[in-house]
Amino acid sequence: MPVIEFREALRTAMIEEMERDDRVFLIGEEVAQYDGAYKVSRGMLQKFGPQRVVDAPISETAFAGLGIGAATCGLRPIVEFMSWSFTLVCLDQLMNNAANIRYMSGGQIKIPIVFRGVNGIAHQLGATHSHRVQAMYSRVPGLVVVAPSSPYEAKGLLKSAIRCDDPVIFLESEKILADKGEVPDEEYLLPLGVANVERTGSDVTILSYGRPLTRVVRQASEVLVNDHGIDVELIDIRSLRPLDLATILASVRKTHRCVIIDEDWGYCGMGAGILHQIHKPTFDDLDAPIEYIHCDDIPVPFSHDLELAMLPSLDGIVTTVNEMFGR
Amino acid sequence: MSVDITMPQLSDTMTEGTVVKWYKNEGDRINEGEKLADVETDKAVMEMEAFTSGVLAARLIAEGGKVPVGARLAVVATGKEDPAQVKSQASAGSAVKAPEPAKKAEPAPGEGTGPATATAVAAPVAVAPSPSASNPVAEDNGRPIRISPLARRIALEKGVDLSLVQGTGPLGRIIERDITAFMAAPPAKVTAPVVSPAAIGPGATQVIAMTKMRHAIAKNLVASKQTIPHYYSTIDIDVEELSSLRERLNAILESRRIRLSLSDLLARALATALLEHPALNATFDGTNITRYGDVHLGMAVAIPDGLIVPVLRNVNRMGLIEIRQRTADLVERARAQRLKQDEMRGATFSVSNLGAYGLREFSAIINPPQVAVLAIAAAEKRAVVRGGSIVARTMLTLTLSGDHRVVDGADGADFLRTLKGLLEEPGMMLL
Numbered sequence: 001m002p003v004i005e006f007r008e009a010l011r012t013a014m015i016e017e018m019e020r021d022d023r024v025f026l027i028g029e030e031v032a033q034y035d036g037a038y039k040v041s042r043g044m045l046q047k048f049g050p051q052r053v054v055d056a057p058i059s060e061t062a063f064a065g066l067g068i069g070a071a072t073c074g075l076r077p078i079v080e081f082m083s084w085s086f087t088l089v090c091l092d093q094l095m096n097n098a099a100n101i102r103y104m105s106g107g108q109i110k111i112p113i114v115f116r117g118v119n120g121i122a123h124q125l126g127a128t129h130s131h132r133v134q135a136m137y138s139r140v141p142g143l144v145v146v147a148p149s150s151p152y153e154a155k156g157l158l159k160s161a162i163r164c165d166d167p168v169i170f171l172e173s174e175k176i177l178a179d180k181g182e183v184p185d186e187e188y189l190l191p192l193g194v195a196n197v198e199r200t201g202s203d204v205t206i207l208s209y210g211r212p213l214t215r216v217v218r219q220a221s222e223v224l225v226n227d228h229g230i231d232v233e234l235i236d237i238r239s240l241r242p243l244d245l246a247t248i249l250a251s252v253r254k255t256h257r258c259v260i261i262d263e264d265w266g267y268c269g270m271g272a273g274i275l276h277q278i279h280k281p282t283f284d285d286l287d288a289p290i291e292y293i294h295c296d297d298i299p300v301p302f303s304h305d306l307e308l309a310m311l312p313s314l315d316g317i318v319t320t321v322n323e324m325f326g327r
Numbered sequence: 328m329s330v331d332i333t334m335p336q337l338s339d340t341m342t343e344g345t346v347v348k349w350y351k352n353e354g355d356r357i358n359e360g361e362k363l364a365d366v367e368t369d370k371a372v373m374e375m376e377a378f379t380s381g382v383l384a385a386r387l388i389a390e391g392g393k394v395p396v397g398a399r400l401a402v403v404a405t406g407k408e409d410p411a412q413v414k415s416q417a418s419a420g421s422a423v424k425a426p427e428p429a430k431k432a433e434p435a436p437g438e439g440t441g442p443a444t445a446t447a448v449a450a451p452v453a454v455a456p457s458p459s460a461s462n463p464v465a466e467d468n469g470r471p472i473r474i475s476p477l478a479r480r481i482a483l484e485k486g487v488d489l490s491l492v493q494g495t496g497p498l499g500r501i502i503e504r505d506i507t508a509f510m511a512a513p514p515a516k517v518t519a520p521v522v523s524p525a526a527i528g529p530g531a532t533q534v535i536a537m538t539k540m541r542h543a544i545a546k547n548l549v550a551s552k553q554t555i556p557h558y559y560s561t562i563d564i565d566v567e568e569l570s571s572l573r574e575r576l577n578a579i580l581e582s583r584r585i586r587l588s589l590s591d592l593l594a595r596a597l598a599t600a601l602l603e604h605p606a607l608n609a610t611f612d613g614t615n616i617t618r619y620g621d622v623h624l625g626m627a628v629a630i631p632d633g634l635i636v637p638v639l640r641n642v643n644r645m646g647l648i649e650i651r652q653r654t655a656d657l658v659e660r661a662r663a664q665r666l667k668q669d670e671m672r673g674a675t676f677s678v679s680n681l682g683a684y685g686l687r688e689f690s691a692i693i694n695p696p697q698v699a700v701l702a703i704a705a706a707e708k709r710a711v712v713r714g715g716s717i718v719a720r721t722m723l724t725l726t727l728s729g730d731h732r733v734v735d736g737a738d739g740a741d742f743l744r745t746l747k748g749l750l751e752e753p754g755m756m757l758l
Contacts, residue, residue, distance in 0.1 A: 256477050256503060287477040287503045288496065326496040 001182040007040045009151035009183050010116075010172070013158035014041070014078060016187065018048055021076060024162055025052040027063050028080030028117075037082045038118065038177050060090035064115065068097050068167075071113040076162060081117030084171065085131040098167040099142035114161045116170035119147070120211055120263055121300055123175065124307060130300035132263055134210075135270040137169045138241040144192055145240040147171040147210035151181035153238060156190030164192060171240075173211035195244035197251070201231035204257040204321055207248065207274065209237040212263045212312060220317035228322060240270060248274075249281050256287040257324050261312055266294035288324040293317055329413045330379045332401040334394050337368045337668045340543060344368050345393045346400060351383045354410060357403065364400070369543035370635070370671075371664055381405035385414035474501040481506050490667075491656060512583070540633040551692050556731040559690045562743045564750050566706050567721045572753050576647070589706055589723070590680055591650045596749040597701070598622045598643035599756050601676055604742040608675045610696035611733045625674030625694065626654065628661040635661045636694065638674045678703055688724040698730040699739065723750075 004012075018024045025048075026041060032055040035042040045053045056063035060081060067077035081087055087094060098111050120132040138145045144166050148154040154172070161168035199221065208217040213236055224230040233251050237243065252258045258278060260271035271292040279290055296310040334344045347365040351357050363377045381403040388400050402417040404410040472489050474482070478501050482489055485506070492509045494501035527533045537545070569592055577586050601608040605618040622643040625636040637657035642650060660666050679691040680703040691702040702725065709722040725746070729739040749755045 256475075284476045284480045287475045288500075323497055326500070326502065 001184055003180050004151055004183050005177065006151045006154050006172070006179045006181070007038060007177040009155035009181075010040050010158055011042065011044065012183070013155040013162070015044065015047065017159055017162040018044075018052060021162075022052075023074065024076045024078065025054065025070075026078045026080060027054040027056050027067060029056055029058055029063075029082050031055060031080050036080065038174060040177070041080070060086050061093055064090045064093040065097070067113050067115075068093055068101070068111060071098075071111045071167075072101065072109050076112045078114045078116065078162065081115065083125075083129055084117050084119035084133045085129045087115070087117075087133060088131065091136075094137070094143075094167070094169075095140055099140045102166065103142055110165045111167045112163075112165045114158070114164075114168045114170050116158070116161075116172060118174040118177070119171040120173055121295075121307065121311065122173065124302055124304055125300075126302045127299035130307075132265075132270070132295075133169075134171060134240055134262075135264055135268060135273060138270060139273065140241075143167055143169055143241060145169040145171065146192060146238065147240060148238065149176070149210050149213045149236050151179065151183050153190060153196070153236075155183055156188050157192065157238065159187075160189045160192050163189075168192070171210060173214075176211055176214050179214060190238075193239045193242040193244055195247045196236040196238055197233065197247065198236050199225075199232060199234040201225070201233035201255065203231040203233075203255055204259060204324065205233045205235060205248070205251040205255045206259050206261065206317075206321075207235050207237055207271075208261040209240065210262075212261055216312060216314050216317065217261050220314045220321075223314065223318050224321055228318065230321060230325070232321075237274070243274060243277060245277055245281075248278060252278055252282045252290075253285045256285055257290075258282070258286075259291040259293060259317070259321055259324070261293045261317060263295050263311055265297055266292060267297060269294050291320050291324060293320055328406055329384060329408060329417070330381065330403045330405050331399050331417075332363070332375075332377070332379075332403060334366070334396050334398050334400055335375060336396045337366065337373050338370050338543075338671065340547060341368045341370075341396060343393055343395045346388050346390055347372055348390055349386055353383055353386055353414065355383050357381060357383050367539055369546075370540050370633075373668065377403070379403055379405055382410045384410035385417045387417065472501065473498060475503065478503050478506050485510060490665075538632060544634055547694070548692050551695050555693050555695065557690075557693060557728050558731050558736055558739070559726055559728055560736065560739045560743055561688055561690075561724060561726045562747055564723045564725060564747050565711070565720050566723045566750055569750055569753050570706065570721045580648070585648055585651055587647055587651050589682070590678075590703065591647055591654065592753065593678075593703065593750070594624055594639065594642055594650050594654070595645075595647055596746055596753075596756060597624065597676070597678070598645075599749055600742060600746040602643055603745055604738065606734050606738045607699045607729070607742050609698050609733070610675065611698050611730060612696055616698075616733050619675045621675070623673050623675045625677030625697070626657070627677065627679040627691075628658050630662055630664065635664070635666065635671065636674065636677060637661045637666055637670050638672065640673070677701070682706060682723075688726055690726045691728050693728050693730055695730075698733050700728045702726040702728070 014026060026044060030037050031041045032045040032050060032053045041053065064079055067079040070077050094115065098113060101109050101111050119134065121130045134145060134147065137143050144164060146157050146161060146168060148157050158170060161170050206217060206221055218234070221232045221234045224232050233255055235248060235251060260274055262269065262271045264270045266272060271294055275290050275292050293312045293316060298310060301307050301310065337344065345367040347367050349364050350362050357363060357377045357380060359377055359380045361377045362374050364375045365372050366375045383401060384404040385402045388394055394400070402413055404413045473494060474489060475496065481503060487506055487509060489501065492501050492505050495505055496502035566589065570589065573587055573589060573592060580587065601622045608622055609616050609618045621641050624639045624642045626639060628635050628637060639650070639653055639657060657670065674697060677694050677697055677700045679700060681689055682703055682705040686704045688704045689702050691700045693700050704724045706721050706723040708719045710717050711720045711722060725743065727739050727743055729736070
């Protein structure tokens with residue numbers, strides 16, 4: 001099976017879908033002539049021409065709105081944001097228009113659109129360029145929110161997102177775009193709304209997704225299994241909305257313990273919302289309170305050391321999980 | 328709505344009780360299961376738990392106040408009603424004189440137009456609950472047992488008494504593995520402190536006021552002896568085989584740190600014998616005799632200046648190991664005066680075991696409404712005749728006291744014969 005980078009997986013997903021359906025097009029800042037700020041769309045301008053790979057002016061409101069308008073007219077746009085942090089200036093387009101038009105038109109108008117780009121804390125981008133927007137969008141009825149953690153998932157989920165008739169918030173990370181992984185040549189789709197049990201275990205359910213999963217959670221799980229004898233069940237949530245509660249609840253009912261790890265702020269964070277979904281249905285199955293490991297409650301520092309310090313750490317995860325067992 | 332808290336009947340013989348100490352003030356938030364007050368019964372000082380959650384609107388009895396069972400002690404506002412109003416209604420409608428609350432709270436601002444009695448009530452403050460989660464001590468006060476929901480569910484299903492389980496989870500929380508471990512092994516042993524009575528010097532005297540418990544014992548035993556025509560039947564039992572069986576079992580159980588006593592084997596035999604002779608496994612209320620399909624064995628336990636009779640329930644359904652573990656637990660908590668009321672009532676037959684004192688034989692007084700009691704003396708080597716020769720055998724003398732109103736001497740003797748058969752040929756218990 002070919003081993004390709006995360007960004008190539010995204011690119012091949014877009015190319016395949018654009019070849020399959022001529023209503024699909026890509027728009028965003030520097031996606032065409034510059035091959036994309038992170039080179040995700042490299043070569044796509046040559047392949048599809050300026051009609052379908054469009055450089056947008058530096059106005060998220062304008063090109064997000066253009067995408068939504070195009071979707072109302074029957075096209076299937078892919079809108080790339082250079083950073084999800086920049087969508088704070090076009091929230092009205094995403095939260096009001098994209099999320100609500102289908103509902104407010106009584107189902108007459110669908111918005112088949114994908115908004116994608118890099119999200120979260122990368123490295124020394126400072127407080128304003130390090131926002132983690134997942135909780136903000138995952139709480140909005142009408143949106144679908146996806147956060148892949150490997151090239152295989154990036155491709156399979158992006159293809160499904162492009163074919164989805166509802167607006168999909170597709171969250172990537174600058175730090176995992178160069179990650180490599182096996183991606184089959186033959187076509188495949190991964191369903192939206194389905195979590196992936198990466199490792200089955202009996203002692204504790206660890207829930208994570210996207211960047212933190214690749215950065216620290218998988219490693220911490222290995223340490224817990226190998227050095228602490230704790231049989232971890234590791235679940236990649238993948239789809240933040242809709243949440244695959246069936247898989248998650250079955251796991252927590254089995255292990256009686258649950259830890260949620262993300263890089264959001266804790267208060268009103270993504271994990272807090274997930275925790276709320278889990279705790280009541282599993283209350284009588286829990287042998288310990290559900291833990292939520294998240295970022296510190298501060299603006300994201302520019303300093304390398306401080307930025308690292310605010311993030312969930314391998315040691316922190318290992319300690320927290322051990323404490324759940326009273327050790 | 329408002330809910331009355333009444334003086335509970337904490338023992339069979341209790342007719343009135345004294346509020347020794349309140350743990351909650353008027354206006355305090357109380358949670359179900361929380362310690363509300365100490366109540367002195369005729370036997371002991373016991374904790375009274377709240378059976379409902381809400382705001383303690385009114386305390387109708389001051390500390391030291393004595394009231395009959397069933398009398399109102401306090402009123403809890405369980406909903407959105409104004410506790411001050413609940414208190415004024417409760418005080419007005421109360422048949423029992425409500426003593427002045429010990430301390431007066433400052434009237435809350437804007438409360439001047441309320442009923443006069445409300446000024447003595449600390450108005451519940453309408454703010455968010457204090458963050459007790461960050462304070463383990465406060466949380467401990469609110470919820471005496473820290474336990475995970477899973478462990479609580481399993482304990483409920485398995486009927487585990489949570490007060491006996493040692494938690495090993497975070498903050499000492501009882502978690503699943505603690506319940507599992509508890510069910511697999513006996514609880515850790517705690518040695519009761521030895522209390523030596525104060526010496527009385529030559530020529531001196533000492534006047535001792537009757538404690539509540541002493542009083543209750545006196546009252547009950549006088550009633551028993553004056554009402555019940557006791558008869559006594561004594562039997563010698565050869566427990567040589569039983570003793571060696573016990574030693575063999577204990578050798579096997581050593582690795583599990585379980586050591587059976589002769590009383591455990593006796594309890595097992597009693598359960599079998601009593602089910603065969605239901606006339607003795609009974610209670611009598613003066614009119615009707617009630618017989619029981621299970622054996623709840625009362626076991627007299629001496630404690631400083633008194634006697635407590637914890638009840639080993641359903642002993643007929645237990646094996647020897649469970650009998651040992653449950654007995655050890657009951658005796659230990661009886662000595663620590665930590666038994667729950669339920670664990671001291673409902674016996675269908677009792678034993679008094681003074682074997683440890685080396686008595687050859689003695690007789691016991693029936694504890695009504697039971698109809699019989701068995702006095703167990705010391706097992707000792709005695710010279711007995713076997714096949715025409717004198718040999719040394721381990722012998723045990725039992726004395727049955729029977730209530731002749733309902734159990735005749737022949738019934739008692741027949742029961743003793745069955746018991747003797749079981750003890751001399753322990754294999755019979757397997758039948």
